[in-house]
Amino acid sequence: MLLYEDAEFYIQTQESEIPWLLIFTKEPYKELGDMPKELRKRLWDIYDIVEQELKDFYKPTKINMASFANMLPRVHIHVMARFKEDSYFPNPMWGEKVREASLVLPDEDLFHKRLLLALHREARKEGLL
């Protein structure tokens, strides 16, 4: 689901038992190093906001982050809140499932609202919204 969009980036939610977001650049790049420096700086600013909001809201055991894009070579960043009782922990979400989890997490809609507020604040500061 498309959650957020500005002039340079958009953020999708990924269907999963855990909170999982995908940060995309609007302009496609194959590798992180192919992105202009200024855009990469902002990518990590946006990542910071996503990480911080995930930590504040869900109090996860650990944040996981990854950039693969092997099927479609277009840079995007996975940001995942991991919990010691989720189905794959301590493995990456792409690894072996180790249990049948039934996580009880706080209201996702509320998290999305809080995240959007923080992202809009940053984008307005950057003059991009």
Next chain:
Amino acid sequence: MLLYEDAEFYIQTQESEIPWLLIFTKEPYKELGDMPKELRKRLWDIYDIVEQELKDFYKPTKINMASFANMLPRVHIHVMARFKEDSYFPNPMWGEKVREASLVLPDEDLFHKRLLLALHREARKEGLL
């Protein structure tokens, strides 16, 4: 194997069929967002060098990057050169193995020498070596 070290970071090689490096901060942090901004800026400068040298030397199909640290919650960045004929491609290296690969890659020692040259150049510029 410890490949590189300066006042702030060290880089280890990971035993694998593919070129795989791990960038660690000397000071331990649980999450990326816990690192001081300046140190994170340098982390991505170092990541850039590793990515660029991997691309120049191995001409990989794709670079993969990840930060998990679920077992030991201490930030470090995995950087992997992926090839369409490696054992897991297009899955992440933590995913399902899809073939028995026998990659023929150029001399790893030569890659390490080139990478060290580039890293030393950056660290001297930063006054950290």
